[in-house]
Amino acid sequence: MRRYKRTLAAAALATTVVGGTAGWAAGDAQQAVTGPPPGSAAWRADGSPGRPLPDPGTASPRDIASFFRTLTPGRQRELAHRHPSVVGNLDGAPVALRYEANALAIRATRDPRYGRLAEPGRRILAFDPRGRGQVAEVYGDLTAARHVSVVVPGSDIDAGTFDRAKDPYGTPAGMARSLRAATGGRTAVVAWAGYTTPVGVGLDAATGHLAEVGAGRLARFTRGLVAAGAAKPALFCHSYGSVVCGLAASEVNAIDIVVSGSPGMRADRVADLRTEARVWAAKDPSDWISKVPNVEFAGLGHGPDPAGADFGARRVPAATAHGHTGYFVPGTDSLRAFAAIALGESAGARTAGEAR
Template structure:
């Protein structure tokens, strides 16, 4: 029955496959490399071990590793944040040139060359200015994370977890910018800085997991969300630097399918995660807040015109994501959606949803935007 409902609401478009690429080659080179006669650590080592390794190097040695193995260093939790920014700029420049070459490749179809051109321009855009790219992997459809604000000094860190169709080509958008991870995170950070100038905040556009493409079976199942949940737990636990006052508190802002990943991650998140806010959620793989097994405050919001309300809030045979987080019986705290337009409008400046998110992110309350 659930499958039929999903079929009739458009949840059955297939997702294309991703292929291994440059990062796999970079990891192989790293495993065979050394610095000052010392072997390089296992890239899957604990963040504590990696922090210790980089702490044993001088600045020149650190930079040499970032320049030589950018696709590895740029994604290592435990590596110094400024070094990750440096490495990812180098990795982006390499990826841009690789895509530039692919635009002329006779081995690609015309459509393939056009896609290569789009990716080349996307990488050029991300390289512009002084952008702080905390993670980057061009493999397949790609993954990335970008920081707004000073992550090394932040007392409160907001993490935006986006949903379906998130990849490198949709990491940012010129049209409807606040429907893409970069626009969402930038708007949230601007709102926090404007409303709470006394709080040191930073915001991360965290698109560092493989999201479903289209409203297909992947979007109706939890497989990709489970992988995203594990990566999110690792990120929150290991990637955020300690400042003079200790580790920052964290609020998660989970949009659409991203809320499935956040729901699955909830039980494993460290105590520093104080708030989980879901917007336009198809469900969190739980019947109520208690089943999330988290001490974090849970917030939910949905606009009346959001099409996600028409998706069955059921779970059967691995399809569907469970109860509706905005339903009173779910037990989440409600945020106002006044001024929101549709499924992609929650982070648009001027909406009460963005104002409420800023209050949650900066001080852990919904402010005047709370309802119910």
């Protein structure tokens, strides 16, 4: 009977989405950005080192890290200045070199939308102006920090909405800054807007296509962090970002996967994620995502609620969070728990709700 009811709910969801009779239809279809970074053709054709450069589309982050270790700092910088849009996005390349390359690439676009990203002191680990723009920024010392976290955002996030004053804790930059502050600055946190997100709550948000592309990019990104000398990260995945993390779970190089406000992870239970990472879930009572049917039918919907008892995730307290973007707000039990997880303190995460 339970399965029958879920099937009926899924069929209703499919009818609603396709028929466009509810909020699910209020979104614009997006074309996912795929493939190697801009400038890759010129990079491949560059024979100046006297040997082929690693192919951005096929070389592994480990291979890229090995290649750069054979170069002097001067030769590394020459390549970064000649091919900034490639070096800035090469997972496995030296972190400081990527910061320098991306500052050059951002200034070269001469696009006012991105000018603030090139301000002194910002550590931009990835920048791709294609589509709506993608960006990753680091808060803290990525290669020296004992603990590293990566924030994976949901819908309506791109290079233009990466950081904003309105609803700051609904942006990857705001979440990352808040998480790092909650750890007392003892972590490095990456705000990763490195995939094409859905716009609104249309078909893109109800299906897994954009998440599938994002999952591949996230898996490569995490492998690149470790190849470049950073600690194995914890992932903090919000809303549709949890769909990305669910699809990437078996491939990401992560120690923890934490989802909040999740519509589902495209898995029936934790075991189906095929990951050795610890899986955590938070959902506050006032989050509107609870009204989204936790089903998957004909490619629509993302499966059971990760915060449900049957899923098997470790539950994160979220009684004092409010709304869909309230999980990283300072002073909430959810943020205290996130900080404990980010610091590798699992027991502290479970008791964060008692610290009020």
